Amino acid sequence: MSTERRRVALVTGAAKGIGHGIALRLATDGFDIGIVDLASQRNEAENLADRVRTLGQGATVISADVSDQRQVFEAVEETAGQLHGLDAMVNNAGIAQVKPLSEVTPEEFDQILSVNVASVLFGIQAAARKFRELGVRGRIVNACSIAGQSGFPMLGAYSATKFAVKGLTQAAAQELAADGITVNSYCPGIVGTSMWDTIDELMSRYNGLERGATMRKYAEGIALGRVETPEDVAGLVSFLVGRDAGYLTGQSVLIDGGMIYR
Template identity: 65%
Template sequence: MHSVGKVALVTGAGQGIGRGIALRLARDGADLVIVDLNPEKMEAVAKEARALGRRATTFVADVSDRAQVHAAVDHAVHTLGGLDIMVNNAGIAQVQPLLDVTPEEVERIFRINVQGVLWGIQAAAATFKKLGRKGKIINASSIAGHDGFALLGVYSATKFAVRALTQAAAKELAADGITVNAYCPGVVGTDMWVEIDKRMAAVTGAPVGATYKKYVEGIALGRAETPDDVAGLVSFLASPDADYMTGQAPLIDGGLVYR
């Protein structure tokens, strides 16, 4: 319960990893601001958080729009009285050989995966400073932020970019007592991986399910990752135990990429 009395905002919290992170932070004692595009999914997560005895509010925002991200953070302050933990989790995948990528595809994924994180860093940092709080900013990178993966080249580029933003923000915000870290999941059994697998099958001719299976077979711990596995690391990064850690992007992938 090391986040008791804290307010945490999680983007992309309606499903998958974001939902897992939001509910873990709620179990840790934090009140939640659930940000996503789908009101029904968000409300379901809010209900689960309230059942744990937490306050929870939802806010519809597209993270690629700077004004909407700032509005979501303002909503946290007005509704729950502050902000302590900002998890910039929202992101999309994209499977495409590099030689086939279109300008529109590049623009869309960078707007969501990179600019979305940047706007979250800006909005959270401005609010932490205004409130005089030593907040924590936690960003979604990936194993693809440490290794460039075939057919996920542009996605990998966005996740490398998140590591760069995390390092630079950590240096710029340290004097304000704000820490900035990232988490790097591996192969998590969520809707995103269902999509990746389908697209890989279409591009490579492999049967549906085969790519996912191949990646999972490469994991040392012998199983696919769950959102709860990722949430455990985010819980640590959000806690006082991580107060002396900043600018880092640890891998949590069951043993797939090694650094």
């Protein structure tokens, strides 16, 4: 009988949206899942854990604010302790902001930097320490965006955070390569989630279009002719944490159906 340890992945912002899709896909791939999200998302996170368990995988739910370094390190420790290891860290949590740059307040800028950038830094730090402790050649995957490849008007602060994630990904990949740890990012486009519903609604306040019109406008530029799903993104993450991606590091990979070409 095989005594091989089961693989473990931690996904932040996993209760809904892209993170939810990633967690379910990795569970299907055979990972036990550490589900990390805000306390306000506890019910959704527990429902996800139940679904992971029906797939025959272990799951643990941890309420944490990923903009707090201590809480991120504790979430990694708790996941590794309860699920007996850690092999992949998916720094997925993030927020959007729709506003012209001239109107962004210091408080708003601090918030989006904390959630979208600092959380990724803390996730890299915590995962790298745990991987080294366990002697694991782990995988770190970060949430970037097409807005980390090209700046978008009305999404200037958000774009800035995603460019920062791309930079962190490149630097971390080089610093951690000697330990066999890979670091990559995924760059989605227009994904049919509650975040994009919010972006669409806020855009309508500035451009005067009816709700739904902004998403339709952006979607017209997708070569493959449809809005992206969380499952589309999850398929790329599955590859990035899988055995076939062992020689890929420092990359921010576009998965947008054909919107931005680099």
